[in-house]
Amino acid sequence: MNKYIRLTNVLLKYKVVIAILCGILLSSCEQRTTKQEINLPAKKISSPIRTTAPGLSESYADIRRQQIAEVDYRLSINLDSQAKNFSGIVHADINFGKILEQPLTIDFSGGAVDSIQVDGRSVPFEYNNYFISIDYQNLPEISHTITVNYQHPYSNNGSGLHRFKDPKDEKVYLYTDFEPYDANRLFPHFDQPNLKARYTLDVKAPKDWVVVSAEREERVEEKRKSNHWFFPQTKKFSSYIFSLHAGPYHIWEDTAGDIPLRLMARQSLANYVKTEDWFTFTKQSFEFFQPYFEIDYPFKKYDQILVPDFNAGAMENVGAVTFNDSYISRGKKTQAQRMRLANVIAHELAHQWFGNLVTMNWWDDLWLNESFATYMANLALAENSEFTTAWENYYLGAKQWAYHTDQRPTTHAIQLPVNNTDEAFANFDGITYGKGGSVLKQLPYYLGKEEFRKGVSNYLKALSYDNSTLNDFINHLGKAADKDLNSWQQQWLYQAGLNTIEASFQCDDDQINHLVIQQTAPEEYPILREQRTQLGVYQMKAGSMKRVATLPVLYSGARTEVKEAVGLPCPEGLYPNEEDWAYVKVNLDEVTIKNMAQHINDIEEPFARLMFWQSLFDSTYDAKLPLDEYISFIVNNGADEKDINIIRLNARYIEFTYDFLTQIPLSTKRRNELTQTVESFVWGQLLEAAEGSDQQKVWFGVFTNIAHSTPALSHARDLLMGEFAIKGLELDPDMRWKLIKLQNRYLFSDYEQAITRELEKDNSDRSKLNALSAEVIRPQPENKSKWVANLISNREKFKLSEIRKITESLFAPEQIELFNIHGQPIFDSLAQVNEDESQELLTAYAYALPLMCSRENVNEITKSLKEKPQLKPILVKALKNHRYSGERCINIGKRLL
Numbered sequence: 001m002n003k004y005i006r007l008t009n010v011l012l013k014y015k016v017v018i019a020i021l022c023g024i025l026l027s028s029c030e031q032r033t034t035k036q037e038i039n040l041p042a043k044k045i046s047s048p049i050r051t052t053a054p055g056l057s058e059s060y061a062d063i064r065r066q067q068i069a070e071v072d073y074r075l076s077i078n079l080d081s082q083a084k085n086f087s088g089i090v091h092a093d094i095n096f097g098k099i100l101e102q103p104l105t106i107d108f109s110g111g112a113v114d115s116i117q118v119d120g121r122s123v124p125f126e127y128n129n130y131f132i133s134i135d136y137q138n139l140p141e142i143s144h145t146i147t148v149n150y151q152h153p154y155s156n157n158g159s160g161l162h163r164f165k166d167p168k169d170e171k172v173y174l175y176t177d178f179e180p181y182d183a184n185r186l187f188p189h190f191d192q193p194n195l196k197a198r199y200t201l202d203v204k205a206p207k208d209w210v211v212v213s214a215e216r217e218e219r220v221e222e223k224r225k226s227n228h229w230f231f232p233q234t235k236k237f238s239s240y241i242f243s244l245h246a247g248p249y250h251i252w253e254d255t256a257g258d259i260p261l262r263l264m265a266r267q268s269l270a271n272y273v274k275t276e277d278w279f280t281f282t283k284q285s286f287e288f289f290q291p292y293f294e295i296d297y298p299f300k301k302y303d304q305i306l307v308p309d310f311n312a313g314a315m316e317n318v319g320a321v322t323f324n325d326s327y328i329s330r331g332k333k334t335q336a337q338r339m340r341l342a343n344v345i346a347h348e349l350a351h352q353w354f355g356n357l358v359t360m361n362w363w364d365d366l367w368l369n370e371s372f373a374t375y376m377a378n379l380a381l382a383e384n385s386e387f388t389t390a391w392e393n394y395y396l397g398a399k400q401w402a403y404h405t406d407q408r409p410t411t412h413a414i415q416l417p418v419n420n421t422d423e424a425f426a427n428f429d430g431i432t433y434g435k436g437g438s439v440l441k442q443l444p445y446y447l448g449k450e451e452f453r454k455g456v457s458n459y460l461k462a463l464s465y466d467n468s469t470l471n472d473f474i475n476h477l478g479k480a481a482d483k484d485l486n487s488w489q490q491q492w493l494y495q496a497g498l499n500t501i502e503a504s505f506q507c508d509d510d511q512i513n514h515l516v517i518q519q520t521a522p523e524e525y526p527i528l529r530e531q532r533t534q535l536g537v538y539q540m541k542a543g544s545m546k547r548v549a550t551l552p553v554l555y556s557g558a559r560t561e562v563k564e565a566v567g568l569p570c571p572e573g574l575y576p577n578e579e580d581w582a583y584v585k586v587n588l589d590e591v592t593i594k595n596m597a598q599h600i601n602d603i604e605e606p607f608a609r610l611m612f613w614q615s616l617f618d619s620t621y622d623a624k625l626p627l628d629e630y631i632s633f634i635v636n637n638g639a640d641e642k643d644i645n646i647i648r649l650n651a652r653y654i655e656f657t658y659d660f661l662t663q664i665p666l667s668t669k670r671r672n673e674l675t676q677t678v679e680s681f682v683w684g685q686l687l688e689a690a691e692g693s694d695q696q697k698v699w700f701g702v703f704t705n706i707a708h709s710t711p712a713l714s715h716a717r718d719l720l721m722g723e724f725a726i727k728g729l730e731l732d733p734d735m736r737w738k739l740i741k742l743q744n745r746y747l748f749s750d751y752e753q754a755i756t757r758e759l760e761k762d763n764s765d766r767s768k769l770n771a772l773s774a775e776v777i778r779p780q781p782e783n784k785s786k787w788v789a790n791l792i793s794n795r796e797k798f799k800l801s802e803i804r805k806i807t808e809s810l811f812a813p814e815q816i817e818l819f820n821i822h823g824q825p826i827f828d829s830l831a832q833v834n835e836d837e838s839q840e841l842l843t844a845y846a847y848a849l850p851l852m853c854s855r856e857n858v859n860e861i862t863k864s865l866k867e868k869p870q871l872k873p874i875l876v877k878a879l880k881n882h883r884y885s886g887e888r889c890i891n892i893g894k895r896l897l
Helices: 016-019 058-067 267-272 275-291 336-352 364-384 391-406 421-426 432-446 447-464 470-481 485-495 590-602 606-623 626-640 644-661 668-688 694-706 710-721 733-745 751-763 764-776 781-791 800-809 814-823 824-828 839-848 855-867 873-896
Strands: 066-078 085-096 104-109 114-116 131-134 143-153 160-165 173-178 199-207 210-212 219-222 224-233 245-249 250-256 258-265 300-306 320-324 358-360 466-468 502-510 511-518 530-541 543-557 559-561 573-575
Touching: 016 511, 058 066, 058 104, 058 447, 058 839, 143 644, 173 300, 173 320, 245 267, 250 275, 250 530, 250 590, 250 764, 258 267, 258 275, 258 466, 258 470, 258 764, 275 300, 275 336, 275 364, 275 421, 275 447, 300 336, 320 336, 336 364, 336 391, 336 644, 358 364, 364 432, 364 470, 391 606, 391 644, 421 502, 421 873, 432 470, 432 485, 432 530, 447 470, 447 814, 470 485, 511 543, 530 644, 543 590, 573 590, 573 606, 590 606, 590 626, 606 626, 606 644, 626 644, 626 873, 644 668, 644 694, 694 710, 694 733, 710 733, 733 800, 764 781, 764 800, 781 800, 781 814, 781 839, 800 839, 814 855, 839 873, 855 873
Parallel strands: 066 199, 258 300, 300 320, 358 466
Antiparallel strands: 066 085, 085 143, 104 131, 114 143, 160 173, 173 245, 199 224, 210 245, 219 224, 250 258, 502 511, 511 559, 530 543, 530 573
């Protein structure tokens, strides 16, 4: 699963970082049990070991895995375009490992159970809104067929079976999203990854709908008002990657060799889908993965469905992958956006082998699924696509996300215990994706590329259609490379924290005569690791800063003397992680810092410049380099940069610094001076960017987030109204909404009418969400009070996608005083919100807290943590990370002062 679609764009923004780093523990809930009053035995059903609470614990999953040797499902579902509920019948054909001595529980969250039969005979059961319990005395044999008649409401929060009505044409679409524990919201079953099953499906649906699942339908019977779709039995796989999608989707078809491909999108967005990109990127991924794994694609067809209101970037359902339809651009995509699309396509296809063919036994190995797909997607792009800068993009995106996550107080080891499914939800973060992917990226350097590939192939072959553990994977890699990976595994997978390296050197006669790599670790996580890196040596030659030497190095411990460096040219610039081999933070030596300040634009290699620019920002974020000096450095050097990845990096961080400038305690004159410098630089870059270039779109996006002066807001309004144009910059509908939101953010000109005019042109769901965002961001006291109240007391009136828009827009950074006056109810309501069972809602709620760059605000967070010890870890982590961001901002402010 590509879980958080917006992360690449805003990975260091405090709100997003907080939202993705939240941890969750299983909550205990008051028992609410209802009993079916048929054929009740005289003896009360034995008390189940399982606690009456949402989610599934690992300990109980282990017990149930011992009960059930094998299970297959036959599933019939009735779908309707108008009803609030759907109904179904599931037949579970079960072989037990031995005669049961405890109750059997069947996962089923939030539905209604009409009846249960065992081998055609009605039996008593208990249902508590989380799972069904059947007494073992009613299951006396080694094999049984359990039949459940049930109903369940459609979802409006993107989990389970989600229903969406398109406001553009009022067509209804359904899709499923199950990971880690929502498949039981589609049908009652045993919802754990190590109880793999085969699925046979039939579906009744409206006549104009297409129905999609893991297999292609074998026949469709036409009825008077509906069609009846029949699907053949699938291969064996875990239920979280089973799927059901239905609606009047537009369909495009192609093939990858002999593999049938389909692409689907809702009708109102079909004209915007760039099918050539989708099919090209998909075919290229197939071309790379099949020979790399030495296993043909293990399923019969490959569908890709673009769906609305999706909570993630994409989900790797077997043979029917779902994608967030925000990947459909209503204007021309930038090259970075096209690369992002190619990456997510490759990521989800890699999962078909790594995750779907071979599946982790339990959610403690979730990271391996996601890390491997992250690494393999970038490898596929780098070696078999037009995107030759794939690893630069990885460094700019996933790697920085990982570094930032790993330095926060809520970091954790890559491999860690997962006690229940709620904790599994929390692990979709920068450690699971970015750090895990980076650690895997080390292994081909450490083991050898071919040895690594062979180990992966052997692992997949040995465990096809089965479940695995981390040790299975590591053992196959070690055997292929003839290396013991136990020490490596302990250092990298079971220990948290980010190490830092710094190289120091001495020269004689323009040659290195001594070079040492020093490694440090944070106090909380003091482990020092062994890792292979590469030194890059730079000197000025003929007006350019050229890389004159590289040297692979294996370092370990606090100090590694690099004897092989003796005799290399004396560096004017030295980068101790050249080409990003290692997962490590870099401190630059004094000689390099001095020369980079003068010659950063003279470095020939764009990737090297990118890494030097990143280290410069790291110094600012660590409160070593004053913020005003960093701004001056970008203003003085950034304008000459032509590489799009470096422009994206600088654009991201200048927006980041602007947010801090709105709150750091400064005189009005000094604040205005610095924010105006930022605004003028960004506007200048927008005007000077090449016509129709990606640079134009990058700087336009930053401008709509940092423009604040009357002249800048006037420019924005004139662009919107067509009274001013920047040659080559074509405003698509989503870009227009950025300008409208900016107007509302500062109550500029006819901001209310701007929303009305745009909705008259475009009443799509995207426009309605953008209109909501524009209204919420208005800096009026009565407006903030209204939306805080809606968030706290009227959440049930809004879809989750709307709640996200509300929380994301509620308090912009410069609106901190409004938050201080009107935001207290958000703190006060934490205990109430804490009772909500939706992990997605709890995550979204955390967005309502803005950047808080004052000691008073930081103390308020500490107070909430102390006074509300009952808060679920997802909210505790959100508060801790907000506090961390606030403290960082305070320290940066002190350095500026």
